[in-house]
Amino acid sequence: MAFIEIRDLTVEFTRIAEDGSEVPGTRAIDGISLDIEQGSFVSVTGMNGSGKSTLAKCLNGLLLPTSGNVSVDGMNTRDDDKLWDIRSRVGMVFQNPDNQIVSSIVEDDVAFGPENLGIPPLEIRKRVDEALKQVGMYEHRLKGAHMLSGGQKQRVAIAGAIAMRPECIVFDEPTAMLDPMGREAVMKMILELNAEGITTILITHFMNEAAQADRIIVMQKGRILADGAPSEIFMTAEDMAAELKRIKDR
Amino acid sequence: MSIEVKNLKYTYNPGMPGETLALDDVSFEVHDGETIGIIGHTGSGKSTLLQHLNGLIRPDSGEVWVDGQCITDKSAKLVDVRRKVGLVFQYPEYQLFEETVAKDIAFGPKNTGIAEDQMEKRVRAAMSIVGLDYDEIAESSPFELSGGQKRRVAIAGVVAMRPSVLILDEPTAGLDPAAHDEVLAMIETINASMNMIVIFVSHNMADVARLSDRVLVMDKGKIAMQGTPREVFSHEDELSSMGLGVPPVRDILKKIKEAVPGFESDALTTDEAAEDIRKYFGLK
Amino acid sequence: MIRDITLGQYYPGNSVIHRLDARTKIIATLLYIIELFIVNNFWGFLIAGAALAAVIALSRVPARFIFRGLTAVFLIIAFTVILNLFMVDGRVLWQWKFLKITYEGIWRAAFMGVRLVLLIIGTSMMTLTTKPVELTDGLEKLMSPLNKIGVPSHEIALMMTIALRFIPTLMEETDKIIKAQQARGADFESGNLFQRAAKLIPILIPLFISSFRIAQELALAMEARCYHGGKGRTRMNEIHFHRGDAIAAVLMVIYLAVIIASRFITFNPF
Incomplete structure (x- = not known):
């Protein structure tokens, strides 16, 4: 059994018309099935509106399927009793660094998740310190969140996810609003976490980021357009150089 | 039409704990019809510089001359300055506020005193330049549009003021690749069809290489380097010491040069690189 | 300018004031505000100012940081002072058309100005020395009897x-x-x-x-x-009352008594 199993997933958004009636809206995800293995690094790419962010929100039950099923470690996201268990195993980091930090002080924000899980205070302290050290923000733990750069805020958000000790983290365009330095720091973090065995799902429209995964899923109009190893989807610079050398030598 | 910036100096929070010298003796000139790319890592003073060019910030010392008028002079009328120099901020779609696209675009021209009967013509022209269909979306709410469309509506709102200089702060930030390309093409159109000076800030070196006639490199509030994209990007080591890169196509060309001795290319854009490769390897 | 607003900002530290339970600080601040309105002469403000100065010294928050918060609300203070300066009737010292400054007006403007400055500095001491989370935790606990x-x-x-x-x-x-x-x-x-x-x-x-x-x-x-x-x-961080909170409680009671007593000081040099 795969860690995350997606079967015939369809998500439709209904719109409320001005007279208050429900209008069937767009189909954001159109019948996709996928298995994501424990410990793998999968990137999902596609244009805006391809359904990639909708897919991300289905993985921890933030959105529920219109039809089909998503299960995490055998638990169906439709099962209300399992929802908090699923969310504690599948952490999530969002695009906007500002709008996912709840508390003014860095360490208090990182503690937010574990506090919701009802973990004892001393254990929370330990987890928060470890998480902040891991993302290199420990020395900033007492700073106000609004004093940090975008890249630093995003690392605090990652620490907030790690402190819940998840098995999997879904990154929903985590670098889209960062400058190149912030982007690099966040990508480095993501690779390190995956190397430690955390199942990693990265939603991105930067191809150089997508190419660092073990597997790339390309989405278009709610469907899977391509799914394979980076070498099957892209040609690397090395491949291209080798290919051209072959042409030259011919 | 030209811009002359002379010895600009500006300090944030003077006398406070957070005191920083944001601009340190910055001077440069921009000539008629040029497109200037400004690069520099976060905090190098780029955004502060842009805000000096249309009078949103007044320098501690130094002057900015636009079209023979000194806009840093106390007697300069700011409405005139802002009509002359259009500034598009980062994520400009966050400033949209009107019920319809047409009304939002008309906000700028209305503030500068354009007559009501001229307005539709203005708005139509601005929308066509940024590649939006007037008949299709002029009456829609700007909040129902896609991200790329919103961005273009916001840019049209500044273009409609018919400035002689258009300044854009990271015009492609946060857009997906398709919308990104559309915005780049739009900037080229604006520069070519209206003969506007375009000054833009970007972290994307491929964009800078594609659009700019000249590149200014900012570092710690100073202009560290300036020249054509080819000149600037040939200083790869210096740029990297400032935390800046070169267009990614350079990396691919480097790998090819290593694999195939004899192949030469100093292309900066993918189109140029493809052309060089085709020629050298005799491909179609 | 916008970044200068210290209202609601926290100044990290580990002083005796920082270590007090948030509930103690909330109650103390409330009392302090009420007491500022009990005060009816400058002697009271002198006492309040001395108490505040002691708290600031104990908190080790740099004075520069505290006064920066005042510059942000300078307009409000100036407005209050000017309003009082011109609006109070009494013995006229200066007059120009309908504007007049009276002896009572000056006294009143100074009185209100001092009160406002003491109020703002006092409340900002609470937020400066208490992490926002502790502050809201404290409020939550203080309000919890109201859950019923x-x-x-x-x-x-x-x-x-x-x-x-x-x-x-x-x-x-x-x-x-x-x-x-x-x-x-x-x-x-x-x-x-x-x-x-x-x-x-x-x-x-x-x-x-x-x-x-x-x-x-x-x-x-x-x-x-x-x-x-x-x-x-x-x-x-669970919040707990410690010995410091007990000492603070005793000091608050003494302070309250002194402030009330100050109302009866009749000697007025002004």
Whole structure:
């Protein structure tokens, strides 16, 4: 059994018309099935509106399927009793660094998740310190969140996810609003976490980021357009150089 | 039409704990019809510089001359300055506020005193330049549009003021690749069809290489380097010491040069690189 | 300017004041405010000022940092002082057309000015020395007896946490929107009061939309981090009363008595 199993997933958004009636809206995800293995690094790419962010929100039950099923470690996201268990195993980091930090002080924000899980205070302290050290923000733990750069805020958000000790983290365009330095720091973090065995799902429209995964899923109009190893989807610079050398030598 | 910036100096929070010298003796000139790319890592003073060019910030010392008028002079009328120099901020779609696209675009021209009967013509022209269909979306709410469309509506709102200089702060930030390309093409159109000076800030070196006639490199509030994209990007080591890169196509060309001795290319854009490769390897 | 506002900001430290239980500091601040209104002469302010100075010294928060908060509300203070200066009838010292300054006016303006400055510095001492989370935890605990009559103390405390967190964000956002509209030729400085109010629409609408977007995204992020109300939630730093809080309580009672006594000092050098 795969860690995350997606079967015939369809998500439709209904719109409320001005007279208050429900209008069937767009189909954001159109019948996709996928298995994501424990410990793998999968990137999902596609244009805006391809359904990639909708897919991300289905993985921890933030959105529920219109039809089909998503299960995490055998638990169906439709099962209300399992929802908090699923969310504690599948952490999530969002695009906007500002709008996912709840508390003014860095360490208090990182503690937010574990506090919701009802973990004892001393254990929370330990987890928060470890998480902040891991993302290199420990020395900033007492700073106000609004004093940090975008890249630093995003690392605090990652620490907030790690402190819940998840098995999997879904990154929903985590670098889209960062400058190149912030982007690099966040990508480095993501690779390190995956190397430690955390199942990693990265939603991105930067191809150089997508190419660092073990597997790339390309989405278009709610469907899977391509799914394979980076070498099957892209040609690397090395491949291209080798290919051209072959042409030259011919 | 030209811009002359002379010895600009500006300090944030003077006398406070957070005191920083944001601009340190910055001077440069921009000539008629040029497109200037400004690069520099976060905090190098780029955004502060842009805000000096249309009078949103007044320098501690130094002057900015636009079209023979000194806009840093106390007697300069700011409405005139802002009509002359259009500034598009980062994520400009966050400033949209009107019920319809047409009304939002008309906000700028209305503030500068354009007559009501001229307005539709203005708005139509601005929308066509940024590649939006007037008949299709002029009456829609700007909040129902896609991200790329919103961005273009916001840019049209500044273009409609018919400035002689258009300044854009990271015009492609946060857009997906398709919308990104559309915005780049739009900037080229604006520069070519209206003969506007375009000054833009970007972290994307491929964009800078594609659009700019000249590149200014900012570092710690100073202009560290300036020249054509080819000149600037040939200083790869210096740029990297400032935390800046070169267009990614350079990396691919480097790998090819290593694999195939004899192949030469100093292309900066993918189109140029493809052309060089085709020629050298005799491909179609 | 916007970054100068210290209201709601925290100054990290480990002084005796920092270590006091948030509930002690909230009650002390409330008492202090009430006492400022009990005071009826400058002797009382002298005592309040001395107490405040002692607290500032103990907290080790640099005075520069505290006074920076005052510059941000300078306008409000100036407005109060000027209003009192010209509006009080009495022995006229200076007159020009309908404007007049009276002996009583000067006294009153100085009195109100001092009261306001002491009020602002005093309350900012609470936020400067208490982490926002401790402050809201303290409020939640103080309000928890009210749960029985249906007051949602956890939700109110969480709302305050989020408000404190997003004040700086929204201020920056406002600054950006104002500049963006100015770049489109908007003029916020001329016109009468009504015209000026109408001109705020291009700022207020984008600001509302931003706030809604923040709220929506934040709600998702909180859900993703397993937020499901106050039930079963634990705290990283549980707040507890210590010996320091008992000492603080005794000092507060003494201070209250002194302030009340100060009302009866009749010697007035002014």
